[in-house]
Amino acid sequence: MPTTAADGSAPGPGGPTPRPAGPVTLQQVADLAGVSPATASRALHGSTGSRVVGEQLREKVLAAARELRYVSNAPAQALARSTTSLVGVVVHDVADPYFAAISAGAMGVAREHGLLVMLAATFRSPELELDYLARLRAQRARAVILSGSGFADRSYTSRLAAEVESYRADGGHVVTIGPHGIDTDSVNPANRAGAALAVRHLHGLGHRRFGVVSGPRSLTGVRDRLDGARRQLRSLDIALPPANIVDGGFARDEARGATRALFSRAPDVTAVVVLNDVMAAGVLAALRDDLGLRVPEQVSVVGFDDLPFAADLHPALTTVRLPLTEIGAQAMEMILTGPTIAPRAVAVDGELVVRGSTAHVRR
Structure with missing residues (x-):
């Protein structure tokens, strides 16, 4: 039986590994070696900083490169590293x-x-x-x-x-x-800690019925802020029903609609934690113009970030300031x-x- 493939390359463990048509790419070397392109690059062209490729892994990549007859483009590497x-x-x-x-x-x-x-x-x-x-x-x-x-x-x-x-x-x-x-x-x-600050402030003012206007929960920052509020409420033995959390989409108009939905489901809410100031502007508009509720006499609102316009809202917004x-x-x-x-x-x-x-x- 032949010990080489038709193109002269050495056979792989399951038989010959056909050489790809056209120039062999780094991705193809990485695939054959079972590593990422970045690891293959470091093995072939040298490591960056502390990210050193182990000798055994390096030999595996070099073997794959030899098998595929990969030729490194040194000028391209020099250009990429500039x-x-x-x-x-x-x-x-x-x-x-x-x-x-x-x-x-x-x-x-x-x-x-x-x-x-x-x-x-x-x-x-x-x-x-x-x-x-x-x-x-x-x-x-x-x-x-x-x-x-x-x-x-x-x-x-x-x-x-x-x-x-x-x-x-x-x-x-x-x-x-x-x-x-x-x-x-x-x-x-301090997303978690900031949301906890907002809850503690409202709790100190006597509020026990909370609502939260959140952003998209696919975002880790939103999850952290929501988690901070939930944990603080839990530590104070205050329930936050799922119906009392609405998504304001990080947008003023969406938050305005979300606030109407919140109060249609939970009209007894007296404190609303809003996970950013843009949404808080929509919350204030909904409470004042859509629901006829007075802030802060009937409902208190806390925002997050302290954006420049927060002090100019009516009423001026209590908020968690981050040094953005x-x-x-x-x-x-x-x-x-x-x-x-x-x-x-x-x-x-x-x-x-x-x-x-x-x-x-x-x-």
């Missing part, structure tokens, strides 16, 4: 003041150090976020800040981790704002110092700002 002064900032919505404040903080630091910021909006699409990260990698951007909430989806998280690992293998740096379920430097706002500009600046500072052996996590505290939308319970 970086530019470009930093990508990926947000969910450029019109959202939350992301505008974070971006402003990042851009301020970038300007001081001669970096160019490219802003990209995903409209809360996980597929678009992955696409932007791949495009920025192709543009040899120095780094990327993922400033929107992560997505609570295992498939997405796995694909994001692979994309980030490939980006790192090419010398890039990724910083996330809030947890994304991947191994990166991160700046983490500082958060963006800290993320960019992490990029300037470069990646470290172990990922860094910076915790950012929130504080309660009491204004006119909350008062002692009266009904």
Whole structure:
């Protein structure tokens, strides 16, 4: 029997491994070796920083490369590893003041150090976020800040981790704002603790019947805020029925409709925790104009983030303040110092700002 394939390659364990038509790609080598493209790249072209490929795994990749007759393109590797002064900032919505404040903080630091910021909006699409990260990698951007909430989806998280690992293998740096379920430097706002602050404030004013206007629960930031409110209520022995949690879609008009739905199901609610200030504006409008309820005399409302307009609402909004500009600046500072052996996590505290939308319970 022949001991070589028709093209002269050595047979694989189950028979000859046909050589692919056309130039062999790194992906094909990775598939044959049973590793990720990023791991194959590091095994063939050298590791980046602390991410060293073990000798046994390296030999496995090299064997696959020999079997497929893979030829590394050294000039392409050198080009891929060069970086530019470009930093990508990926947000969910450029019109959202939350992301505008974070971006402003990042851009301020970038300007001081001669970096160019490219802003990209995903409209809360996980597929678009992955696409932007791949495009920025192709543009040899120095780094990327993922400033929107992560997505609570295992498939997405796995694909994001692979994309980030490939980006790192090419010398890039990724910083996330809030947890994304991947191994990166991160700046983490106090989402759980902030929501707990809001609940404790309202409880201290005598409120016992709560409602929550949430955002999309597919977002990890929303889940964290909702979890913080739930845990605090549980510790105070206060029930929060599922019917008392409505989705305001992180939008003013959606939150206005969600508030009407909440009070149609739970008209005895006296305190509403709203998981961002944009939705809180819609909640106040619904209570005042649609339901004829007085704030704070009949219903107290607490928002989250302390966006610039919060003090100008009627009544002025009690809210949990996050230093959003500082958060963006800290993320960019992490990029300037470069990646470290172990990922860094910076915790950012929130504080309660009491204004006119909350008062002692009266009904």
